[in-house]
Amino acid sequence: xxxxRSHPNQSPDRLSRLGMVARWRxxxxxxxxxxxxxxxxxxxxxxxxxxxxxxxLRNPFTLEETLAMLRLxxxxxxxxxxxxxxxxxxxxxxxxxxxxxxxxxDGFVSDNPYVATLLRDDYRLVRPVDLVPPAERxxxxxxxxxxxxxxxxxxxxxxxxxxxxxxxxxRLDERFRREFGLQTLALETIIRR
Numbered sequence: 001x002x003x004x005r006s007h008p009n010q011s012p013d014r015l016s017r018l019g020m021v022a023r024w025r026x027x028x029x030x031x032x033x034x035x036x037x038x039x040x041x042x043x044x045x046x047x048x049x050x051x052x053x054x055x056x057l058r059n060p061f062t063l064e065e066t067l068a069m070l071r072l073x074x075x076x077x078x079x080x081x082x083x084x085x086x087x088x089x090x091x092x093x094x095x096x097x098x099x100x101x102x103x104x105x106d107g108f109v110s111d112n113p114y115v116a117t118l119l120r121d122d123y124r125l126v127r128p129v130d131l132v133p134p135a136e137r138x139x140x141x142x143x144x145x146x147x148x149x150x151x152x153x154x155x156x157x158x159x160x161x162x163x164x165x166x167x168x169x170x171r172l173d174e175r176f177r178r179e180f181g182l183q184t185l186a187l188e189t190i191i192r193r
């Protein structure tokens with residue numbers, strides 16, 4: 001998965017290694033500029049698939065499905081390594097695991113305040129928004145995509161075309177609605193109150 005070939009958009013002052021953990025469920029248009037920026041700014045990007053051991057409302061795609069989605073959107077970006085990162089429900093143990101899995105990094109990318117607190121003594125922390133120019137930012141998150149998927153409409157426009165095709169080809173949208181659709185819509189109702 002990892003390669004040393006550089007991408008034409010790379011910065012001349014590239015970092016050696018950047019790391020990031022996210023759930024990527026599903027990969028959406030908000031992820032793309034961050035993934036591109038990571039790839040352009042580092043020789044090697046270590047991408048963690050968070051909650052790799054979970055399949056539930058917040059993680060409605062399997063690890064294998066998530067890996068496939070990431071590989072689809074990173075097909076022209078060969079400088080990445082994908083790392084499953086399980087939830088341990090224990091911050092200090094998770095921190096030690098991240099250090100073991102990722103090793104030394106020039107920066108760790110996260111917008112999660114808890115993750116930042118855990119890793120602030122181990123890595124230089126970078127917020128995803130700081131990597132992406134304002135004009136390239138896309139204000140979409142996984143919760144929004146999953147809400148639209150639960151309703152059965154509007155989600156395809158929120159994900160890259162190859163991800164929409166993958167989800168529909170494997171009928172993952174139907175499975176999501178069957179297994180998690182009602183829970184997702186119920187949460188949306190609670191949040192609106």
